[in-house]
Amino acid sequence: DIAAYVGGESSVKGVERIYKLSSNEGALGPSPKAQAALVATAGKLHRYPDGGSTELRKAIAARYGLDPTTIVCGAGSDELIGLLVKAYAGPGDEVLYSEHGFLMYGIYAKGCSAVPVTAPERNLCADVDALLAAVTDKTKLVFVTNPSNPTGTYTSAEELARLRAALPSHVLLVIDAAYAEYVDRNDYTTGLDLAQNTPNTVMLRTFSKLHALGGARVGWGVFPPAIADVMNRLRSPFNLTSSSQAAARAAIEDVEFQALCKTHNDYWLPWMKAELKALGLHTTDSVANFVLVQFPADGAHSAKAAHAFLQNRGLIVRPVGSYGLPEWLRITIGTGEENQMVIAALKDFLGAGS
Numbered sequence: 528d529i530a531a532y533v534g535g536e537s538s539v540k541g542v543e544r545i546y547k548l549s550s551n552e553g554a555l556g557p558s559p560k561a562q563a564a565l566v567a568t569a570g571k572l573h574r575y576p577d578g579g580s581t582e583l584r585k586a587i588a589a590r591y592g593l594d595p596t597t598i599v600c601g602a603g604s605d606e607l608i609g610l611l612v613k614a615y616a617g618p619g620d621e622v623l624y625s626e627h628g629f630l631m632y633g634i635y636a637k638g639c640s641a642v643p644v645t646a647p648e649r650n651l652c653a654d655v656d657a658l659l660a661a662v663t664d665k666t667k668l669v670f671v672t673n674p675s676n677p678t679g680t681y682t683s684a685e686e687l688a689r690l691r692a693a694l695p696s697h698v699l700l701v702i703d704a705a706y707a708e709y710v711d712r713n714d715y716t717t718g719l720d721l722a723q724n725t726p727n728t729v730m731l732r733t734f735s736k737l738h739a740l741g742g743a744r745v746g747w748g749v750f751p752p753a754i755a756d757v758m759n760r761l762r763s764p765f766n767l768t769s770s771s772q773a774a775a776r777a778a779i780e781d782v783e784f785q786a787l788c789k790t791h792n793d794y795w796l797p798w799m800k801a802e803l804k805a806l807g808l809h810t811t812d813s814v815a816n817f818v819l820v821q822f823p824a825d826g827a828h829s830a831k832a833a834h835a836f837l838q839n840r841g842l843i844v845r846p847v848g849s850y851g852l853p854e855w856l857r858i859t860i861g862t863g864e865e866n867q868m869v870i871a872a873l874k875d876f877l878g879a880g881s
């Protein structure tokens with residue numbers, strides 16, 4: 528059912544509407560200004576886009592006080608992850624990341640005949656010592672997702688700096704900060720400082736989460752000059768459509784809407800955690816726009832049973848068995864109504880409904 532991918536009306540018997548809480552897309556949808564900017568490009572689509580995404584890079588640079596020449600945009604940060612692996616890892620090389628790290632690192636590594644290697648986590652958090660212990664002379668890239676998906680936990684600025692300092696200089700450290708905008712912990716860093724001040728660290732960001740432009744496919748990163756040059760030579764010449772560039776530019780300039788999305792998450796993330804705790808369910812200490820919830824290993828209240836139960840109510844959440852977490856479900860923070868529906872459904876599922 529296509530509705531399972533996009534949300535909305537359902538063609539499944541007995542399910543009226545589908546609520547998609549499985550891909551961590553921003554709950555409020557794209558900024559109205561971003562939508563208008565995208566529509567305004569329709570009559571100009573006979574023209575090729577600006578291959579350098581110049582205005583978008585300038586707008587990102589202005590938002591965060593960056594040098595636009597250090598920014599490279601991609602068709603989603605997925606494209607940038609893929610290009611980095613393609614550029615720096617070949618057959619037999621190792622691409623290292625944390626045990627429950629984002630799936631695409633391993634998928635792209637395999638695509639280049641490189642070997643995905645994972646390091647154990649501690650309490651579902653990346654463990655810098657375990658990552659360092661897993662480095663060999665074949666390691667070419669280390670990915671750290673910060674905060675991580677699907678656990679939602681983060682690695683402190685101090686730990687990231689320690690990792691960079693201890694890694695061999697030929698190893699590229701990629702800090703994937705897809706959920707950075709949601710975090711406000713004093714000891715958190717996006718990795719920007721390392722990307723700006725070392726020749727071998729990259730920070731990646733996306734418009735798919737807080738800016739809710741996943742369908743437009745826009746990612747960006749800050750790269751040391753030599754790596755930016757490689758990315759610009761490897762990427763396809765017109766990798767971002769003119770519509771996507773316009774939408775993303777309006778989104779990054781709409782600071783008010785960004786604050787609204789952040790405030791929404793600041794309210795509903797702790798609300799979800801507290802409600803789940805009240806139901807006796809354990810969650811990680813997620814700082815992103817999703818929660819990771821643990822269910823009993825088997826029996827009537829397993830993650831598999833919970834997933835099926837929610838699905839029958841039209842609530843699509845994410846099983847994370849493919850991340851090595853079969854007892855857990857990842858639930859994206861949705862609109863207030865969606866969050867309340869998830870909790871009401873889980874109450875019924877656990878037999879705790881009133």
Ligand code: PLP
Nearest residue numbers: 603604605629676705733735746
């Ligand atoms: N990195 C992480 C950690 C993600 O969770 C995601 C999307 O789920 C991505 C990258 C890819 O995002 P994009 O839509 O920019 O390709």
